[in-house]
Amino acid sequence: MSADDFDPFIERLYSRTPVMQDAGLFAADVETRLNSASRIRTLALTAAGLIGGVVAVGGAVDLNLNLSSDAGASSAQLGQGFTASIAAAQLSAQGVADRIGLTQLDLGSMGGMQLFWITAGAVLALLAAGAVRLSQEV
Amino acid sequence: MDLHDVELAAHAAAGGRREFGELVRRHGSAVRALLRRMGAEPSLADDIAQDAFLQAFQRCAEFRGEGTFAAWVKRIAARLYIKRRAKDARYVAELESEEAAPAQDHAGLVDLDEALKTLTPAERLCVSLCHGAGMSHPEIASAMNLPLGTVKSHVKRGLDKLRARLQPGPALSGRSANVG
Numbered sequence: 550m551s552a553d554d555f556d557p558f559i560e561r562l563y564s565r566t567p568v569m570q571d572a573g574l575f576a577a578d579v580e581t582r583l584n585s586a587s588r589i590r591t592l593a594l595t596a597a598g599l600i601g602g603v604v605a606v607g608g609a610v611d612l613n614l615n616l617s618s619d620a621g622a623s624s625a626q627l628g629q630g631f632t633a634s635i636a637a638a639q640l641s642a643q644g645v646a647d648r649i650g651l652t653q654l655d656l657g658s659m660g661g662m663q664l665f666w667i668t669a670g671a672v673l674a675l676l677a678a679g680a681v682r683l684s685q686e687v
Numbered sequence: 688m689d690l691h692d693v694e695l696a697a698h699a700a701a702g703g704r705r706e707f708g709e710l711v712r713r714h715g716s717a718v719r720a721l722l723r724r725m726g727a728e729p730s731l732a733d734d735i736a737q738d739a740f741l742q743a744f745q746r747c748a749e750f751r752g753e754g755t756f757a758a759w760v761k762r763i764a765a766r767l768y769i770k771r772r773a774k775d776a777r778y779v780a781e782l783e784s785e786e787a788a789p790a791q792d793h794a795g796l797v798d799l800d801e802a803l804k805t806l807t808p809a810e811r812l813c814v815s816l817c818h819g820a821g822m823s824h825p826e827i828a829s830a831m832n833l834p835l836g837t838v839k840s841h842v843k844r845g846l847d848k849l850r851a852r853l854q855p856g857p858a859l860s861g862r863s864a865n866v867g
Contacts, residue, residue, distance in 0.1 A: 555850050556818070562799040562853070563724070563819040569716040575733060576711045579740045583704055586741065 598677020605670030693752035700747035707744050714757040715740070718764050724800065725768055725815040726808055735771060739764035758821050765820040769812075769830050782809045802852040810845030817842050 569575070690698075690706070692713070698706035718739060722732035743750075743760045750759050772778045784807065803811050816822045816830075824842065828835040 552846070552850075555846065559799075559814075559818050559846065559849060559853075563721070563815070564717075565799075566717040566720045567800070569719060572712065572716050575715045575719065575736070576708060578733075579711045579715070579737050580704070580708050582737060582741060583707070583744060 594677055594680045598674060598680075601673035601677065602670050605666050605673055692756040693750075696747050696750045696752070696756055699744060700750070704744075707740075707747070710743075710756060711740050714760060717757050718760050721761050721815065721819045722764055722768055724803055724811070724819055725765065726811050727768060731771075735767050736764055739767050742767070754821070761820045762822060765816055765822065766830055769816075773832070778808075782812070784808065799849075799853070802849050805848055805852055806845045807841075810841045810848070813838055813841035814845035814849065 690709075692710060695703075695706040695710050699710065715736065718736045719729075719732050722735055723729060727735065739760055742763055746763075750756060803815070806814065812831075813827055816827045817824065822830070824838050825835060827833075827842075828838045831838070
């Protein structure tokens with residue numbers, strides 16, 4: 550057999566796969582590893598979300614609930630830009646609340662930092678949920 | 688499940704584990720056999736084949752169906768094997784040796800697995816990467832960190848030995864299943 554004939558011949562031999570008795574077991578092992586990798590990822594992301602949420606709630610609880618009354622003290626501690634952004638967030642949230650009829654909800658009575666931590670907690674929870682969902686799809 | 692590999696891979700890329708499981712069932716043996724033909728012991732071959740399938744699942748969106756799914760996973764597995772083995776100093780020394788295991792006489796039967804045992808580890812690996820995993824000589828040289836000329840001579844010497852050993856005959860059909 551010439552070299553030119555032998556190359557396709559050897560490739561055909563390689564493409565013939567011996568029958569493996571434990572093929573089903575192998576497939577099951579891969580499936581198990583696939584599921585356990587996904588479970589670990591979901592657990593890690595859930596734990597990260599929970600830790601983030603706990604930190605956020607802890608931050609909110611530690612703060613004085615009436616920070617709005619001593620906003621001056623807050624301003625002294627926080628950077629000027631940060632305070633302004635919190636105020637803007639409060640105003641826009643108030644506007645939305647007015648529009649949807651939640652007039653009895655007085656966001657002005659909430660402290661700036663309290664609002665910040667609640668928002669941060671909600672954002673973290675949303676991010677964690679999104680990451681978990683994404684990891685399940687990948 | 689009668690779907691084509693490309694359709695199954697598309698489902699797997701969208702997170703379909705059941706469809707990916709079907710691909711593993713279809714091609715698991717082919718990938719494991721290639722790794723064994725490259726010189727891996729059965730347990731290491733299975734371990735690397737599993738890693739290759741897990742990696743294939745994560746990268747399923749990259750599979751566009753230009754070649755076969757089996758060939759795509761075989762290449763992933765081959766690269767994983769080379770990477771794993773490069774860390775093993777004993778194996779690297781073995782690759783440089785010229786010793787081959789004595790082959791058993793199968794009275795003219797075409798048995799690739801037996802014939803491969805007559806090759807040195809480096810010849811066996813290079814021939815299997817080239818003709819089993821479909822890698823080009825430059826790809827093998829790059830993956831194994833060897834000069835291109837060395838790879839070419841390993842492949843040529845290996846094929847010469849296989850040609851001398853293998854005689855196509857009626858035993859070729861029926862000894863194994865064609866998986867592709």
